[in-house]
Amino acid sequence: MDTWARSVSTDLSLISLECVVERLNRDIAPAPSLFDLVPDSIAICTPLTRGLRPGANRLTFRRAALGAAAHYVGTYPVLDRAVARAWLDAAAEPWRFLFVVFPGVDGISHLKDPFHPAVLESYRLVDRALGAFVARVRKQGDLPAFFVVSDHGMTAMREHADPAVLLEGDGVRTLRHPVHVWRRKARVATMVSGNASVQLYFDPRSGRGQPLTESTIPASLLDRLLALPAVRLAAWRADAGGVVVRTQQGMARLTETPGVICYQPDSGDPLGLGGYLELDDRDLLSRTRETDMPDAPRQLLQLFQTSRAGDLVLAATPGADFRGPWEIPEHMAGHGSIIVEHMEVPIAASVAIPDAPLRTVDLMPTILERLDVPVPSGVVLDGVPFSKIAAATEPLVR
Numbered sequence: 154m155d156t157w158a159r160s161v162s163t164d165l166s167l168i169s170l171e172c173v174v175e176r177l178n179r180d181i182a183p184a185p186s187l188f189d190l191v192p193d194s195i196a197i198c199t200p201l202t203r204g205l206r207p208g209a210n211r212l213t214f215r216r217a218a219l220g221a222a223a224h225y226v227g228t229y230p231v232l233d234r235a236v237a238r239a240w241l242d243a244a245a246e247p248w249r250f251l252f253v254v255f256p257g258v259d260g261i262s263h264l265k266d267p268f269h270p271a272v273l274e275s276y277r278l279v280d281r282a283l284g285a286f287v288a289r290v291r292k293q294g295d296l297p298a299f300f301v302v303s304d305h306g307m308t309a310m311r312e313h314a315d316p317a318v319l320l321e322g323d324g325v326r327t328l329r330h331p332v333h334v335w336r337r338k339a340r341v342a343t344m345v346s347g348n349a350s351v352q353l354y355f356d357p358r359s360g361r362g363q364p365l366t367e368s369t370i371p372a373s374l375l376d377r378l379l380a381l382p383a384v385r386l387a388a389w390r391a392d393a394g395g396v397v398v399r400t401q402q403g404m405a406r407l408t409e410t411p412g413v414i415c416y417q418p419d420s421g422d423p424l425g426l427g428g429y430l431e432l433d434d435r436d437l438l439s440r441t442r443e444t445d446m447p448d449a450p451r452q453l454l455q456l457f458q459t460s461r462a463g464d465l466v467l468a469a470t471p472g473a474d475f476r477g478p479w480e481i482p483e484h485m486a487g488h489g490s491i492i493v494e495h496m497e498v499p500i501a502a503s504v505a506i507p508d509a510p511l512r513t514v515d516l517m518p519t520i521l522e523r524l525d526v527p528v529p530s531g532v533v534l535d536g537v538p539f540s541k542i543a544a545a546t547e548p549l550v551r
């Protein structure tokens with residue numbers, strides 16, 4: 154949301170928010186959204202709107218206006234209270250799927266600390282809003298199924314190691330958001346996310362249609378970036394398909410054939426998996442669960458499937474991010490890396506949760522199954538419904 158939140162006036166924010174929403178909606182185009190598949194949906198404060206019927210998208214403009222204010226001045230409780238009111242108002246309406254976003258916990262954590270009293274208070278606000286909603290719905294009949302989930306974890310940031318500033322210092326012209334987006338003759342573009350991961354594009358205005366692979370990535374820049382203590386891991390596309398994963402101590406390759414992911418260390422053990430592995434996706438998810446980067450093989454392979462992913466991706470160590478203290482407002486906490494603190498999220502649900510590692514993408518097929526909405530033929534969702542995961546983990550009855 155940075156592109157809109159940094160606009161200087163509310164009007165500009167509104168316009169660029171619309172632009173960002175349109176692009177987010179277009180980016181998810183190959184697969185239907187839950188709103189596409191469940192037309193009787195209402196969404197409150199969502200950045201993704203595709204498939205919502207007219208009038209079903211609540212707080213759009215207030216999200217833009219209050220969201221911009223919240224980003225700069227920290228007035229997230231105002232936005233969260235507006236969400237809570239809209240949620241309560243929706244209780245009496247007909248809907249099959251209700252999607253409610255509270256931006257406060259994330260927003261205030263960025264500005265202060267993930268455990269700051271104001272952040273804990275914003276959790277309580279969500280709790281009270283849920284209680285008020287349940288009380289109102291209970292009066293009207295049966296309760297719906299509930300899923301409460303976060304999209305990422307968060308850590309306090311003690312070190313801002315900005316690759317763009319580092320490269321500029323070396324004389325490498327670097328394009329970065331939001332102040333140097335028009336950098337002339339840029340040799341590198343750095344796109345920070347979250348702020349603990351960054352995607353780097355070499356010769357961003359070359360017009361090249363295909364991303365770079367291992368043999369064409371500038372080795373000197375790679376070595377310079379890998380030497381940063383803030384970097385937990387670097388990854389890029391292998392020449393022959395798959396992904397190369399590198400740390401200062403080691404290098405490995407990830408490849409995927411139907412049904413099997415292969416982790417092949419060339420030196421060391423950068424993902425901490427104990428050596429060569431060939432496992433089914435879900436078995437590998439379980440295996441990575443105890444490492445400091447759960448689900449890293451699947452996440453990295455998936456990331457590089459899109460040609461728009463950077464030529465090179467860096468993920469930060471705990472406590473470090475990739476934006477300098479120049480950022481306004483300075484982020485005191487962040488997310489976006491592939492480390493356990495950012496990857497693990499709580500899932501609370503009123504339905505039985507399988508005793509197995511889950512991904513948040515498993516929620517969509519679970520919700521569809523719950524609503525008796527079939528996944529259209531030809532559509533492949535990333536997740537697996539809880540029912541299938543539970544069936545796979547039950548011991549065989551003899």
Ligand SMILES: [Zn+2]
Pocket residue numbers: 259260263347488
């Ligand atoms: Zn955030």
